[in-house]
Amino acid sequence: MALILASASPRRRDFLKQMGISFRVCPARGEEKIQPGWHPEEVASHLAKQKAWEVAARHPKDTVIGADTIVVLGSEVLGKPKDKEQAARMLSMLSGKTHQVMTGVWVITGGKGYGFVQKTEVKFYHLTGLEIKRYVDTGEPMDKAGAYGIQGMGMALVEGIKGDYTNVVGLPVARLLRLLRELGQL
Numbered sequence: 001m002a003l004i005l006a007s008a009s010p011r012r013r014d015f016l017k018q019m020g021i022s023f024r025v026c027p028a029r030g031e032e033k034i035q036p037g038w039h040p041e042e043v044a045s046h047l048a049k050q051k052a053w054e055v056a057a058r059h060p061k062d063t064v065i066g067a068d069t070i071v072v073l074g075s076e077v078l079g080k081p082k083d084k085e086q087a088a089r090m091l092s093m094l095s096g097k098t099h100q101v102m103t104g105v106w107v108i109t110g111g112k113g114y115g116f117v118q119k120t121e122v123k124f125y126h127l128t129g130l131e132i133k134r135y136v137d138t139g140e141p142m143d144k145a146g147a148y149g150i151q152g153m154g155m156a157l158v159e160g161i162k163g164d165y166t167n168v169v170g171l172p173v174a175r176l177l178r179l180l181r182e183l184g185q186l
C-alpha cells in the first residue's frame with residue numbers, strides 16, 4: 001500500500017516532500033473533460049476526480065491523490081494559457097481585480113473517493129501593458145492556471161490574498177493532510 005500523487009506538477013510534489021511524506025508520482029495521462037454549464041467549483045472537483053480515478057484504476061491497492069487548480073474571475077474559469085497572447089489576455093482580465101483560486105482535491109482509497117474544493121481570494125495590483133508583456137516574456141505564466149505563479153515572479157503582481165497560500169500554488173496542504181489523517185492514510 002503506497003501513497004500516489006496523480007500529478008505532474010512539480011509544485012505539488014515539492015509540498016508533499018516538504019511535509020516529509022513518502023509517496024510516488026504517477027501523473028494522469030488522459031485529457032480531462034469539462035461539461036458546459038458546470039459551476040467553477042464543479043469544474044475543479046470533477047477534474048481532480050477524473051485524474052485521481054484514472055490513476056487509481058491502474059493502482060487499485062494504493063491511495064491516490066488527484067488535484068486541479070483553476071482561477072475564477074466572476075463566473076469565468078481560467079485554466080492554463082495556450083499561448084503568450086492568451087496569457088497576456090488573462091493577466092489583463094485579472095489586473096486591478098480580486099479573483100478566486102480553486103483547487104479541487106480527490107483522494108481515492110479502498111475503492112472509494114473523498115474530496116473537497118479549497119478557495120483562496122487573490123487581489124491583483126493594476127498592471128500596465130508593459131508589465132504584462134515583460135512577465136509573459138519570462139515564460140513563467142505558461143504552465144499555470146490564470147497565467148501567473150504567486151510563488152515565482154508573479155508575486156510582484158499580487159496585492160494580497162485571503163485564505164491558504166498553498167492552495168494558490170496548487171495543493172491545499174493543511175486540509176489535504178487532515179483528510180489523509182481522517183482516512184487513516186498518514
Ligand SMILES: Cc1cn([C@H]2C[C@H](O)[C@@H](COP(=O)(O)OP(=O)(O)OP(=O)(O)O)O2)c(=O)[nH]c1=O
Nearest residue numbers: 007008009068069144145148149150168169170
Ligand atoms: C494560480 C497559480 C497556479 N499554479 C499552477 C498550479 C498547477 O500546477 C497549475 C494548474 O494546472 P493543473 O491542471 O491544476 O495541474 P498540472 O497540469 O500542473 O498538473 P496535473 O494535471 O498533472 O496534476 O497552475 C501555480 O503554480 N501558481 C499559481 O499562483
